[in-house]
Amino acid sequence: MKKQMTVGSICFDAVIYLSLIAAIFAFVYPLYYMFIVSVSDGMNVMRGEIKWFPIGFNFDAYYTILTDHKVIRAYGNTLLYTSVGTFINVAATALCAYPLSRSRLYGRSFFTVFIVITMLFHGGMIPTYLVVDSLGLMNSMWAIVIPPAINVWYMIIMRTFFQNIPNEIQESAVIDGAHEITIFWRIIIPLSAPVFATMIMFYAVWHWNSFFPATIYLRNNEMVPVQIIMRSMIVDGNVGEVNSTRDLTTILLSMKYAVVIVTILPILAVYPFIQKYFVKGAMVGSLKG
Structure with a gap:
């Protein structure tokens, strides 16, 4: 009607x-x-x-930015930190979330409470700095990607998703002789594409936009990410050599906006390819009555 x-x-x-x-x-x-x-x-x-x-x-502002070797090198550093860091984040989060999603795990409640407490209480910046320094990670990529290896809130989201996967699927795999690693690799991961895509997006955006850890742990200017260069250009007005026929004063304001566009464009370009997984049902057609 x-x-x-x-x-x-x-x-x-x-x-x-x-x-x-x-x-x-x-x-x-x-x-x-x-x-x-x-x-x-x-x-x-x-x-x-x-x-x-x-x-x-x-396009003088873009030409000036994209021909600066410091910007190109910083872009490469950001891509490296984002790719390696996101892989470590997603892998560590999944390996933590999957055991906690299994009801047969002995002491599951204790481990869950113990992990969730870290959302409310943590050592702080100075103890974290001392730990990173004592492990010999200073002035290296690992100081950027290892300390934030797991976000507890994202781990809880992934654990909840794993819990919603019907136990009948995993029980059938056990009957067929599959062990936990096989179940996780061959069943859980393929059925969890939406949550993995979401975690990849969340972690990648965090790493791409992160600049504070680099200011603390990195002393070598050749290792800094592009966000440090962007801050230097916008806040300090440090634009390096100007490869342009125009005067620096006339293009400085344009460059400040251009460096922002250049920095956020890659992450904006990735989002449309992952967005479909946010609304896709993981369990559609997985069980037949």
Whole structure:
């Protein structure tokens, strides 16, 4: 039957759509504004003439950034830290979450409480620094990727997901002679693609945006991630050598926005390929009555 539209329902739908449009504008316009400023002429940017469309369209800011060897090296460092760190995070989180999701694990409640306590109480920055220093991890990639190996909240999310996988699947595998490693590798992981994709996205975004650990643990400027370079350009105005025919003063503001776009673009490009897993049901068709 065709739905009857009343004045109240029409007004309600209108409010919902207007609210969604306003929310989209609030999120999208800042990104759009940064882009149009980054490709506009520096003098127009300094005069505050950029509102909706770029003026004096050029890519001098991007050319200056992408031809700087420090930025290229820092990009490589960030890719390395993000890929290695995300792999360690997801692997450690899954290996911790899976045993805690099994009801037959002896002492499961004790281990769960013990791990959850770390969400509320932790040593702090100085004890963590001393531990990293005593382990000989200072000024190395491992100081960036090992200390945050497991996020307890993400581990709880993954454990809950594993608990929702029907026990009948695993019991059938046990009857067929499969052991725990085989069950985890051949059954749990394929059925858990959505939660693994979500964890990869969460951890990758965290590593990509992280800069504070690098300021503490890294002393070699050749090892710093791109976020440190971005902060140096935006806050300190340190842009290095300018490979441009334009004066530095006229492109400095454009460069500040351009470096932000260059930094966030890769993680924005990855999201559409992972987003489908956020809403995909892991158990659709896994059991037949």
